Amino acid sequence: MSGVIVYAMGIVCCSVCAPAEMDGEAVAAEVTRAHPPGTEEGWSVSQDETFRTGQPNPCACEDDPARRHWLMEC
Structure with missing residues (x-):
């Protein structure tokens, strides 16, 4: 999954750790x-x-300074 890690999952939200070079759209696509x-x-x-x-x-x-955390929703 391109190094994207879901570290917390809820019904309509999740928290994700991803490589810093990925933008939000790419992270969302991988999580989806x-x-x-x-x-x-x-x-x-x-x-x-x-x-x-x-x-x-x-x-x-x-x-890891080469990664960022994202809050996602669906």
């Missing part, structure tokens, strides 16, 4: 392919500007 949400639109970058922790969406991965 690997984890189809059952909606016609699939996954997309959340309109929320921050995660519930207050970090921006997207934000740098705290474990």
Whole structure:
């Protein structure tokens, strides 16, 4: 899955860690392919500007500077 890792999955939201060079559209496409949400639109970058922790969406991965975290919604 191109190095895209879903690390938290909910019914309509998920949190994803992806290579920093990927844009939101590419990340969403990979998550939709690997984890189809059952909606016609699939996954997309959340309109929320921050995660519930207050970090921006997207934000740098705290474990790997070559990756970013994204909040997705369907």
